[in-house]
Amino acid sequence: MSNNIILETRDLTKHYGGVHALEGANFKLRDGEHIAIMGDNGAGKSTFVRQITGVEQRTRGDIIFGGKPVQFSGPLDAREAGIETVFQTLALADDLDVPDNLFLGREITKWNFLGPFRRLDYRAMREATLAGLEKTAVKIPNIRNSIRNMSGGQRQCVAIARTATFHSKLTIMDEPTAALGVQETAQVENIIRTLKEAGEPLILVSHNMRQVFELVDRVVVFRRGRICADLDITKGDITGEDVVAYITGAKTQEGYEDAA
Amino acid sequence: MRAAPAIRRIIGRERLEGENMADQTSHGIGGLTYDKSKRAWPNEANVFIALVLIILAFEALGQILPYMDNTSMLFDFNTNRDGTILNVARIKIVILQVSIIGIISLGVTQVIISGGIDLSSGPLVGAAAMIVMSFGQTELVNGQINPKAVFGPWAFDLPVIVPILAGLAFGALIGCVNGSLIAFTRIPPFIATLGMFLICRGISQWWTKGQPVSFPTEQFAAIGSGMMPVVWFALLAILLFFIMKFTVYGKHTYAIGSNEDAARMSGINVKRHKVLVYMIASMLAAFAAVVLSSKNLTAQAGMGQFYELYAIAMAVIGGVSLTGGRGSIVGTVLGAMVFGVIQSGFTFIKLDAFYQLMAMGTIIIGAVVLDQYRQQRSMAG
Numbered sequence: 001m002s003n004n005i006i007l008e009t010r011d012l013t014k015h016y017g018g019v020h021a022l023e024g025a026n027f028k029l030r031d032g033e034h035i036a037i038m039g040d041n042g043a044g045k046s047t048f049v050r051q052i053t054g055v056e057q058r059t060r061g062d063i064i065f066g067g068k069p070v071q072f073s074g075p076l077d078a079r080e081a082g083i084e085t086v087f088q089t090l091a092l093a094d095d096l097d098v099p100d101n102l103f104l105g106r107e108i109t110k111w112n113f114l115g116p117f118r119r120l121d122y123r124a125m126r127e128a129t130l131a132g133l134e135k136t137a138v139k140i141p142n143i144r145n146s147i148r149n150m151s152g153g154q155r156q157c158v159a160i161a162r163t164a165t166f167h168s169k170l171t172i173m174d175e176p177t178a179a180l181g182v183q184e185t186a187q188v189e190n191i192i193r194t195l196k197e198a199g200e201p202l203i204l205v206s207h208n209m210r211q212v213f214e215l216v217d218r219v220v221v222f223r224r225g226r227i228c229a230d231l232d233i234t235k236g237d238i239t240g241e242d243v244v245a246y247i248t249g250a251k252t253q254e255g256y257e258d259a260a
Numbered sequence: 261m262r263a264a265p266a267i268r269r270i271i272g273r274e275r276l277e278g279e280n281m282a283d284q285t286s287h288g289i290g291g292l293t294y295d296k297s298k299r300a301w302p303n304e305a306n307v308f309i310a311l312v313l314i315i316l317a318f319e320a321l322g323q324i325l326p327y328m329d330n331t332s333m334l335f336d337f338n339t340n341r342d343g344t345i346l347n348v349a350r351i352k353i354v355i356l357q358v359s360i361i362g363i364i365s366l367g368v369t370q371v372i373i374s375g376g377i378d379l380s381s382g383p384l385v386g387a388a389a390m391i392v393m394s395f396g397q398t399e400l401v402n403g404q405i406n407p408k409a410v411f412g413p414w415a416f417d418l419p420v421i422v423p424i425l426a427g428l429a430f431g432a433l434i435g436c437v438n439g440s441l442i443a444f445t446r447i448p449p450f451i452a453t454l455g456m457f458l459i460c461r462g463i464s465q466w467w468t469k470g471q472p473v474s475f476p477t478e479q480f481a482a483i484g485s486g487m488m489p490v491v492w493f494a495l496l497a498i499l500l501f502f503i504m505k506f507t508v509y510g511k512h513t514y515a516i517g518s519n520e521d522a523a524r525m526s527g528i529n530v531k532r533h534k535v536l537v538y539m540i541a542s543m544l545a546a547f548a549a550v551v552l553s554s555k556n557l558t559a560q561a562g563m564g565q566f567y568e569l570y571a572i573a574m575a576v577i578g579g580v581s582l583t584g585g586r587g588s589i590v591g592t593v594l595g596a597m598v599f600g601v602i603q604s605g606f607t608f609i610k611l612d613a614f615y616q617l618m619a620m621g622t623i624i625i626g627a628v629v630l631d632q633y634r635q636q637r638s639m640a641g
Contacts, residue, residue: 076527091525093518095585096511104515105526107508116509116536 004031004069006170006201007052012061014047021047023225024258025061029170032199034192036212040220040247042061045205048222049174052203054078066169073229084171085157097130098143102162132165142216153184160191171195177211185194189215209240221246229253303579303586306630307594310577314598318605323493325609333608350604351451352487358574358600359489360555363548365571365578366500367541369592372575373504374537375517375584376442376449381545381571383460384434388427388549390464393473396423396480408474410467420479424550431546432539435459439538443531457568464561474558484555492551493596496544501589513537517584540590573620574599577627581635598623 005027012023022044029035037045042204050056052063054072063070065081072078075085092101099122108121108128129143140154147155156176163171173192177185192215195202206212212219213233221229221243227247230253231238318333334354334533336347364381371378378449397406399416406416434456467473482488504510512533513521524530548567565602580587602623606616 075525079527091519091522092523093515095514095518100511100515104511104523105528107511109508114507114531116512117503117507119506120508120511122506200395 005029006031006033006065007064007203008064009052010062010064012048012051012063013059014051014056015059018229020225022051025222025227027220027227029201029203032196032201033218034196034202034204034216035218036206037205037215037220037222038203038243038247043222043247044236045222046174047225049085049172049203049205052078053083053172075175083172084163084166084168084170085158085172085174086163087174088100092147092155092159094148095146097142097146097160099125099156099159101147102129102132102165106166127252128165132176151184153187154182156180156184156188157191160188164195168200170201170203173203174205175207177202177206177208185211201252209243212243213240219243223249225249226256226258228256230256272288275355288368298468302417303634304588304590304594307577307579307598311594311598314319314601314605318608321605321609327568328609332606342383345543350608352490354600355490355493355597356487356598356606357603359493360548360552361567361570361599362493362574362596363489363551363569364545364567365574365592365596366496366589367544368498368568368571368577369538369580369587369589370504370510371449371541372515372572372580372582372641373431373584373587374513375520376534376537377453377572378438378538379450379453379568379572379583380434380438380456380460381541382543382566382568383457383464384431385549385552385567386561387434387460387462388430388466388546389559389563390467390561391430392427392546392550393476393553394423394467395426396476396553397418397473398475401475406475410473417477420477420483422479423480424470424483424547427550429547431549433542434546435539435542436535436588438542439533442538443534444629451474461561464563464574467561472560473553474560476554476557480554482554484551484553489551489555491546497589498545498594506606509533509536514585517586561613570599573624576624576631579627579631580633582628585624 001084007027009025009027010023012025012027013020014110015192025044025048027048037048039045049057051058053074054074054077063072065083070081072081078085081133084181093104096104103125107200108124109118110121126143133140133143140150140157149156153250156179160173177188189211192202194203196215202216204216217232219229219231219233219238220227221231223246229243229251230244231243243253246253275467300378315334319335322328322331322333322506334346334347334351335345337345343556364385368378373556385433394410395415395418397409397416401404401407409416437450437457438453441447442449445452504513512523512528515526515528516530520530549559549564552563556563574595575587575592576582577598578587578591578593580591580595597622602620603616606613606619
């Protein structure tokens with residue numbers, strides 16, 4: 001793991017009217033690092049993600065991505081800069097097949113002089129899709145089937161494979177396994193491992209303690225809109241019970257006394 | 261073909277891992293097995309089967325009904341007539357009578373696939389026909405100056421491209437207004453195009469204060485003479501088929517109808533695309549007006565009545581889902597054929613037009629009910 005900081009937030013704050021959903025979040029993510037964001041419902045996890053991905057505009061604070069301060073006007077900006085997000089509501093078009101969804105809005109085309117009527121290069125997209133699925137070890141036997149006919153796990157895998165296919169600089173997953181069965185969850189976790197092996201950084205929002213301890217290097221705990229702990233779990237001295245204590249407010253880490 | 265080894269490799273590994281799936285706990289496991297029974301059955305096949313069944317039903321009625329003298333609707337076994345066992349004359353009529361509305365239904369199909377609806381196409385045909393014919397008039401009728409002249413002498417005997425371009429420009433304008441209203445003010449497509457329905461009917465009556473426009477140039481009359489409407493319908497159907505299936509435009513139309521938010525998140529300019537979709541639909545309707553007025557050699561303010569509904573019906577019978585995202589040009593063409601066969605069939609068995617309307621209504625409702633049922637089943641399965 002390099003010490004190259006890929007994402008940093010300074011004093012990141014979001015108020016919805018009088019509600020302080022996120023207050024002064026200072027956060028750092030190094031290249032290749034996998035971080036889990038945990039916290040109770042309403043602790044500010046999703047709000048935090050929404051500020052980084054440009055879905056909402058922050059009230060205050062700075063986001064530094066790849067060494068440069070950024071101001072995304074929308075999720076597209078963030079995606080173009082290299083932040084791929086798997087949202088809780090999957091942004092998939094049900095009636096299209098897997099390559100179509102993977103390449104939606106950035107199709108490989110031929111005959112580009114035809115403007116909006118330029119031709120789709122189905123074969124190139126199919127090959128890139130197969131390569132992307134191989135990279136993530138996702139197996140969807142018939143990628144030409146429409147998404148509508150797929151299980152929740154398969155759909156989730158397609159959404160995640162989309163991020164992996166495009167060599168994103170940072171992947172964010174907001175509770176990717178919340179609605180999945182055991183096997184499907186295993187599949188998604190495998191993709192996350194593959195990303196780890198490929199050295200691609202990840203922010204994982206999750207409630208699943210087992211998953212977090214198996215997959216990530218560091219846990220950042222949110223409580224009532226503030227970061228209350230930043231725990232390196234690779235050393236093995238931190239247990240699930242410790243994390244629960246931080247989540248519930250029984251403990252607050254040194255340096256984060258503001259959140260108490 | 262280059263993709264084949266990669267696919268084989270994946271399928272091969274699939275099989276390998278499928279066999280000892282129970283032992284496998286880490287990489288590459290998941291509930292992703294290939295079930296052939298879940299492979300999508302093309303919707304167009306259902307429409308085709310329906311078309312065949314309807315033809316068979318009319319053939320059976322021709323044999324059963326006592327007053328029909330065992331006649332056949334689409335077959336003629338007296339091969340001396342034109343060397344085929346088909347009743348070519350009737351088949352031509354079946355296709356000819358749906359061709360002009362068929363052209364409209366191609367445009368309506370892509371509107372419905374994008375998740376919208378276009379009610380304005382019928383009156384647009386009326387208005388466009390009036391405008392088009394005004395630029396397509398000939399100077400001398402039986403040695404006299406054209407009695408139906410709309411403009412002064414400058415508008416007589418213009419090259420045929422002028423009326424066509426005038427019609428397409430009018431269609432583009434109406435479509436642009438439709439699309440802009442829907443994309444930018446976010447009013448429902450039903451309301452926007454319902455308003456445009458009345459506006460266009462008004463324009464068609466205002467253009468000549470209700471007077472018909474007649475006596476086109478020979479060139480203009482050639483556009484829709486004989487079987488030409490069928491030729492236009494076929495050419496445009498092929499063009500639209502390629503556009504919807506093989507271009508970015510088509511893919512984005514499906515994506516918007518399927519999940520507009522996902523389309524927006526994926527970077528598609530949804531607003532601009534919708535304007536384009538409605539423009540193309542209206543330009544196709546305007547071209548239908550060119551063909552229709554040429555075929556009839558006259559334009560009247562009341563032309564195109566109920567065409568919008570018939571065009572929507574053809575698309576719906578052809579399996580285009582009113583919720584958007586699903587359907588195809590092939591389906592719509594088959595839907596148009598179903599429409600034509602039913603119309604001709606009722607004439608063939610000598611039933612009155614009002615039964616025709618009742619039957620048509622039943623079939624449209626039936627098509628949507630079946631579609632709903634199929635959709636629920638595929639969601640469950």
